[in-house]
Amino acid sequence: MEVAVRAFIKHTNMLSKGQHVVIAVSGGPDSMALLHFLWQERRHYGIHITAAHINHQLRGDESNRDEELVRDFCLKEGIPCEFAAVDVKGYAKRNQMGSSVAARELRYQALLDILKRVNGNCLAVAHHGDDQIETVFMKLVRSANALQIPGIEASRMIGDVPLIRPLLGVTKADILQYCVNYGIQYALDSSNTSTVYTRNRFRETVLPFVTHENPMLFKHIQRYHEWQSEDQAFLFSLAEEQLSQILIKKSEQIVTISRDQFLSVALPLQRRVIHLILNYLYNESARITSVHIEQTITMLxxxxxxxxxxxxxxxxxxxxxxHCHFLLVPSNVKEQPPLMLDIPGKVVLHLGEVSANWVEQETKQNHDPHIQLDGDELKLPLTVRASCSGDRIAALGMAGTKKLNRLFIDRKVPRSLRSEWPVVVDSHEQIIWVPLLQRSRLAKVTSSTKNIVELTFYGDTKRLLEFQ
Incomplete structure (x- = not known):
């Protein structure tokens, strides 16, 4: 085992001279073998060692015996050791989570506390090659996101602390034989055989079958994980470059991209662009599923x-x-209440304001934010409201009427703005004006008009017209 572990440490470059490594030691054969190996090799690597045992208090006397075994071993070998106890049951109940998740969170929290207390700068855990096989198969069977890293990383960061797994290059059988060779005593956790836990079911059923078919599978799986991780990192770097080119707007709760430019990107990078966007909004990748990525691509x-x-x-x-908007929270559609528009007077809206005034002469401003009307032909009072189902406008320059919804579509008004867009109607509910989009032929100013009303829309006209 020693040769394989040394080769793996060198291959991954996970240890460096001067490190103070805190080793998580449960008392089982894996962590006891890891502790023994690194303690024996500490001078070779130029590292300092501290053992850390976390008592989860889940198995009564059995948990206490594990702690005593670690304590006695460290005392015998002269290894510095730190101990901590955590209340897994209480934490799981308070946070409404399973005991295994609660134990993991508390364990790493306690280990990081110990690492800080002893001025450590590296955390080592004892996952091995069989664990890697189990993890890869579990993710293939259960994972909702095909872009996740397939297995266990040899090294990763927890905050600003590196976590290393020196035993990933050896099997459980190698570890047990190592313990026999050096007379290392260890404890067996009775919960490791319980079929309540998914990992144990894979360990008892899948692992014996696949390793019987190929005893060297752990090496193939490790290589598969490493290559997949490297390929993913490379593709995600390309996806980040593409995202920067198709990005239109980005804030804490919204990311807007160009659909046309997105569709010009290769499909493998499209998937990763979506993953990057959702990971940014969620601030984690656990919520991202392959189904949502596929649905997004189909929609676009x-x-x-x-x-x-x-x-x-x-x-x-x-x-x-x-424009394609990824929103962290659903957009709340604002309801625009009907508001009576006096002459002179104005009404304040979600998208701006509409004013009405009497003017003395025609100025030909019958476009964009201004229109002029024959005041004597208007059916007063005027009202500014939101669009309604079935609305039609007798558009100037056209025969008959046009559906307001069709007008929005033709002028490419975003659906998110249609429910807020102001519509000016007369007392008979006939549409007089849709600001920035269309006026009606009703109350048109002519040479015989004596009283002229001018309507003006004030708002972020540039933003509202940028879609046209």
Whole structure:
């Protein structure tokens, strides 16, 4: 085992001279073998060693015996050792989580506390090659996201602390034989055989079968994990470059990209661009699923210019022509209440304000934010409201009427703005004006007009017109 572990440490470059390594030691054969190996090799690597045992207090006397075994071993070998106890049951109950998740969170929290207390700068745990096989198969069977790293990393960061796994290059059988060779006593955790836990079921059923078919599978799996990790890192770096080119707007709760530019990106990078966006919004990758990535791509490829898609945890994708908005929280549609518009007077709206005034002469400003009307032909009072189902406008320059919804579509008004867009109607509910978009032929100013009303829209006209 020693040769294989040394080779793996060299291959991964996980240890460096001067490090103070805190080793998580449960008392089982894996962690006891790791402790013994690194203690024996400490001078070779030029490192300092501290053992750390966390008592989860889940198995009564058995847990206490594990602690005593670690304490006696460290005392005998002269290894510095730190101990801590955690209340897994209480923590799990308070946070409404399973005991295994609670134990993991508390264990790493306690280990990091110990590492800080002893001025350590590296944490070592005893996962081995069999654990790698189990993890890869478990993720293939259960993972909802095909872009996740397939197995266990040999080294990773917990905050600013490196966590290393020196035994990933050897099997459980190698470790047990090592313990026999050096007469290392260890404890066996009775919970490791319980079929309540998914990992144990894989260990008892899948692992014996696949390792019987190929005793060297652990090496192939480790290589598969490493190559996949490296390939993923490379592809994600390319995806980040593509995202920077198709990005239109980015804030804490919204990311907007160009659909046309997104579709010009290769499919493997499209998947990773979506993953990057959702990971940014969620601030974690656990909520991202392959289903949502596939649904997003399908929606962006569709011909429908407007669509929405509910994602995980309140996130939403909103497509408005070329703009695609990834929202962290669903966009709240604001209801625009009807407001009476006096002459002179003004009303304040979500998107701006509309004013009405009497003017003395025609100025030909019948476009964009201004229109002029024949005051004597108007059916007063005027009202500014939101659009309603079935609305039609007798558009100036056209025969008959046009559906307001069709006007929004033709002028490419984003769906998110349509419910807020102001509509000016007369007392008969006839549409007089849709600011920035269309006026009606009703109350048109002529040479015989004596009283002229001018309507003006004030708002962020540039922003509202940028979609056109």
């Amino acid at each position: 490829r569709a011909e429908n210019p407007s669509a929405s898609l509910e994602l995980a945890n309140g996130a939403k994708l909103l497509r408005e022509y070329d």
